[in-house]
Amino acid sequence: MRYFLAFAAASLVTAGAYADDKEISMSDVPETVLDAAKAAVEGATFTKVELGDDEGEDKYGFEGTLADGTVVAVDVLEEGEVIEVEHHTTIDALPAPVKAALDKYAPDMKAEEVERLVDDDRAVVYEIEGTDASGAPIDIEISWDGSEVTIETDDS
Numbered sequence: 001m002r003y004f005l006a007f008a009a010a011s012l013v014t015a016g017a018y019a020d021d022k023e024i025s026m027s028d029v030p031e032t033v034l035d036a037a038k039a040a041v042e043g044a045t046f047t048k049v050e051l052g053d054d055e056g057e058d059k060y061g062f063e064g065t066l067a068d069g070t071v072v073a074v075d076v077l078e079e080g081e082v083i084e085v086e087h088h089t090t091i092d093a094l095p096a097p098v099k100a101a102l103d104k105y106a107p108d109m110k111a112e113e114v115e116r117l118v119d120d121d122r123a124v125v126y127e128i129e130g131t132d133a134s135g136a137p138i139d140i141e142i143s144w145d146g147s148e149v150t151i152e153t154d155d156s
Helices: 031-040 096-105
Strands: 002-005 022-024 045-054 057-065 071-077 082-089 110-119 124-131 137-143 149-153
Touching: 031 057, 031 071, 031 082, 045 071, 096 137, 096 149
Parallel strands: none
Antiparallel strands: 002 149, 022 045, 045 057, 057 071, 071 082, 082 110, 110 124, 124 137, 137 149
C-alpha cells in the first residue's frame, strides 16, 4: 500500500535499478558521461556501471565509494546530464526536520539503508528502507525539510 502525506507542488522521485539494466565495462562508457559522473561526485572511485533505459534514453548508473568509505551512486543520461546523485548515510546524520518526520510517521521503523538523494532539479530527498514494527518491509522518502513524505509498504 502506498501513502502520500503532506503534499506539495513538487513530487518526490525515487531512484532504483531497473530490471533490464545491464552491467557494462567502464571502457564502454562515453567520455562525456564518465566526466559528468566524476564531476557530480568529486573524489569518487567508481567500481561498477550499468546501462539502462530512462524514458527511451540510455542511462548510465555508476556505483562507487568516496575516500572515507561512503557509498555513492550517480545516474547520467547519454548526453552527460546528471539526473540523480545518491550518498549512503546513517539515521544519526539525518537533518532534524527529516528525523522529526520519520519519528512521526514511522516511530518503530528499523532502518536498514539510508540514502540522501539529489535529483536533476537539485531537490534533496532522504530515502529510508527497513522494516516496520511487525517486521514488514517499508520504504519512506522524506524531503529535506520534512514537508513531503511518501511511505511504501509491502502491500504497494
